Amino acid sequence: MEDASRRTLDSGRAGVILAGGRSRRFEGTDKATALIDGEPMIHRVASALDPVVDELVVNCRADQRASFAEALSAFEVRFAEDDCPGCGPVFGLRTALLGTTAEYVAVLPCDMPLVPSVFLDHLFGRVGGRPGLVPCHDGVRCPFPSVVHRRAGIVACTETIRAGSNRLTDVLSTLEAATLAEREVCAHAGVRAFHNVNTRDELRAVAARL
Ligand SMILES: Nc1nc2c(ncn2[C@@H]2O[C@H](COP(=O)(O)OP(=O)(O)OP(=O)(O)O)[C@@H](O)[C@H]2O)c(=O)[nH]1
Numbered sequence: 001m002e003d004a005s006r007r008t009l010d011s012g013r014a015g016v017i018l019a020g021g022r023s024r025r026f027e028g029t030d031k032a033t034a035l036i037d038g039e040p041m042i043h044r045v046a047s048a049l050d051p052v053v054d055e056l057v058v059n060c061r062a063d064q065r066a067s068f069a070e071a072l073s074a075f076e077v078r079f080a081e082d083d084c085p086g087c088g089p090v091f092g093l094r095t096a097l098l099g100t101t102a103e104y105v106a107v108l109p110c111d112m113p114l115v116p117s118v119f120l121d122h123l124f125g126r127v128g129g130r131p132g133l134v135p136c137h138d139g140v141r142c143p144f145p146s147v148v149h150r151r152a153g154i155v156a157c158t159e160t161i162r163a164g165s166n167r168l169t170d171v172l173s174t175l176e177a178a179t180l181a182e183r184e185v186c187a188h189a190g191v192r193a194f195h196n197v198n199t200r201d202e203l204r205a206v207a208a209r210l
């Protein structure tokens with residue numbers, strides 16, 4: 001694995017993969033490294049982000065790092081390890097945002113393996129100086145995939161934690177992120193993009209849609 005600091009930073013874009021969860025519903029193993037058509041799920045997510053960002057940051061616990069480094073050995077990756085393991089995804093997002101200097105960050109969880117690069121690029125292109133942009137899907141604002149202004153995102157995470165919440169949707173509300181309209185989401189993301197994997201059945205369903 002190459003040193004991430006050697007990359008030339010010029011687009012101001014980073015990709016964050018949130019992977020510090022316990023995969024409880026996946027029963028026994030870490031869903032991030034579960035295989036889809038022979039490929040670790042987190043590798044698929046990194047493959048979507050990598051073409052549209054300068055650097056990749058993976059948030060996880062220290063005990064996950066070795067297996068993730070192996071799964072992601074094809075990429076330059078910076079790890080942002082949780083200093084509060086199991087404290088929830090808002091802590092994880094804050095840690096990840098502190099792990100890059102990019103102006104804007106695309107945020108994906110390790111369990112959305114079907115988001116296309118072209119949609120992530122579209123989100124970056126449409127954020128347009130705003131604090132964040134989240135897609136509308138099935139009538140609701142989805143926290144993933146989203147694009148967040150890094151410094152504004154750190155402030156929003158801190159305020160959300162201070163307010164006693166650990167919900168990513170509260171971060172996006174605090175951030176006053178804009179919404180990408182559903183028709184535009186459908187046009188650029190396609191119908192499969194929003195599938196996420198919590199259980200082994202959902203993994204099988206996603207694999208069947210490849
Ligand atoms: N850093 C960190 N990330 C988390 C934590 N909990 C969830 N996440 C991440 O947030 C995203 C969405 O969470 P879930 O889909 O619930 O994943 P999970 O918590 O691993 O799975 P379950 O244990 O089945 O709820 C995933 O990318 C997780 O890795 C946490 O306590 N810390």
Ligand SMILES: [Mg+2]
Nearest residue numbers: 021022023024
């Ligand atoms: Mg969870």
